[in-house]
Amino acid sequence: MNVMDTRSTSALLYLDGVHVSFDGFHAINNLSLALEPGEMRAIIGPNGAGKTTMMDIITGKTKPDEGTVLFDGKTDLTRLDETRIAELGIGRKFQKPTVFESQSVEDNLLLALNVDHSVRGTLFWRGSRGEAEQIDRVLETVRLKDVRRKLAGSLSHGQKQWLEIGMLLAQDPKLLLVDEPVAGMTDVETHQTAELLKEINRDHTVMVVEHDMTFVRELGVKVTCLHEGTVLAEGTIDQVSSNDRVIEVYLGR
């Protein structure tokens, strides 16, 4: 017990004994996981393992039936709503890229910027040079400079993924939850995304869900394999992929 207490203070994100069921279906079962500050963690697992649901719990979209979810060792995320959690510094990229399709690429980034989000603040907002430069930097990083004035809805699938990562960058959260960032990308784009995430990881804590094993291998970070809502294995990619239970789960389907 004592060990857990100390861990819960040092970890940036700490989940313990989390349960969620949807109409009797146990999507998350006794899930426990801890992310140290500055860490990047890859989450793998077969379809329906509960990876997205875990992110829903962390970001306040889904309330767990049981269990502890602590941010920064002190904040109980299960009591807060999505807005509050985002304000604390947890940003999220969705599995299905979700950008504001009828607005321009730069407006998407402008909306994501971590500035005054109050009604009054946005009503009387005036752009500042600092904000414009930050948007320029993000556009540069995610290589969308040429399409900055295009509507987000007109981007290709891969570009939308990048725009959403760019929105995360603009948001500049402490913890980034990235759900399947390379789905639908070419090999080159996948490689670029891995590079980008590694760079982001220099000053952010990151959790990445991904099926693409080459990508996960390229990240070269600790891997957690989920199955039926619980942690099946944890370790390096080689350790996890040689784990008998993991092999069984992946092949047994």
Next chain:
Amino acid sequence: MAHVLTRSLDRAATIFVLVVAACGVLIPLSNLLLPAGSALQVPTYLVALWGKYVCYAILALSIDLIWGYCGILSLGHGAFFALGGYAMGMYLMRQIGTRGVYGNPILPDFMVFLNYSKLPWYWHGFDMFWFAALMVLVVPGLLAFCFGWLAFRSRVTGVYLSIITQAMTYALLLAFFRNDFGFGGNNGLTDFKDILGFNVQAEGTRAALFALSCLALILAFLICRAVVSSKLGKVLIAIRDAESRTRFLGYRVESYKLFVFTLSACMAGVAGALYVPQVGIINPSEFAPGNSIEAVIWVAVGGRGTLVGAALGAVVVNYAKTFFTSGVLAPYWLFMLGALFVLVTLLLPKGIIGTFNSWWDQLGSKRPNADSAAREDGVTEPKMAE
């Protein structure tokens, strides 16, 4: 692209303001200064009729602000319009004074008739114009604030929200029908005499009311423009298109909805207040659910999400209504309105102005170095990698 868009929208906005201002000046002048019967003289009955359209245009703007930009489909906005109208009606009733049938200096006729011994508390203060004018904003605004606070905080959205707004206006309809509610029951408030000392029937007053309505339309339009072209406007569109995504960025969606819903209700109230002295009556039928639905149709026809479209839609549909309901086709007007709505939904889903805008953009995208094809709404859904 974005700045071209805003510039062209600004141009449209300027044109709109100029046209409304010109109408607001020229129509009253022509009515008052030109000799009756001259070809260019606008007869008084038309001034009153068009004044009504202008009030409807303000109502349409208020609906477009929440529906077109924030995705809140209110099917009860007629209630805010009617409440503003009643507040003005109460002032006009108190101005009658001893000129009523019963000659009671304090109590309006219907109260004497219903054996009221004294003025109900909520009628106090309405003998003062400034107080009534304040209530025109406060009453609809407060109702919208309370309603919105409950609804948006519990995240009632979409069809459910539309249904409860209908229920709200229906409940008010029933309440205002009651004689003991203190607003004249099913007869409502009528037989007005003066407004600010001017005879409401006089040509000069009518012309002034028309000009004021145009001014109010311009102000409402400019307020809406200011809101939608600010960063707040971008947040509203974000909420409309992807509400939960907006929350995950750290925006308190319910506050935004509450703000815009309350603002919109106040605008509807002003529209109602200007409407009542021009039509000379306010009664519970203004709360009829059908009225609110009709107002939504104006916006859909004109172009949801385009402010000019909403105002235009209100005028065009009501012009058609006046035209058709005065002829042999009168009994079929509701069918025609329904058919119009279906046709617009199927053929012109973006409404008149929306369709015109995308047509204009397409024209632009054929020119070299224009990247405006991006405005096209027919964005293909991304293939999910699942």
